[in-house]
Amino acid sequence: MPKISLSIPHDVLQFIDSRGKNRSRAIVTILQEYKEKKQREELIKAYEEYENFCKEDDANWWSDWENSSIEDTGKDI
Numbered sequence: 001m002p003k004i005s006l007s008i009p010h011d012v013l014q015f016i017d018s019r020g021k022n023r024s025r026a027i028v029t030i031l032q033e034y035k036e037k038k039q040r041e042e043l044i045k046a047y048e049e050y051e052n053f054c055k056e057d058d059a060n061w062w063s064d065w066e067n068s069s070i071e072d073t074g075k076d077i
Contacts, residue, residue: 006027008016019026 016023016026016030019029
């Protein structure tokens, strides 16, 4: 795993130290949690956009289905 050097404000370092004895593990855990949170937010946003698309796309579905059904009942099978 690559290593990096960070300059961190004292209050943030205290927070990291409060998460356990291993600073590296604490920082990695915090970053992984942040990454997962952002990924969830992106998925939620994508789902909401898809949901809105479906609502718009399906807005006339019921009336289209009824009209099709009425037309189909008038046809010989």
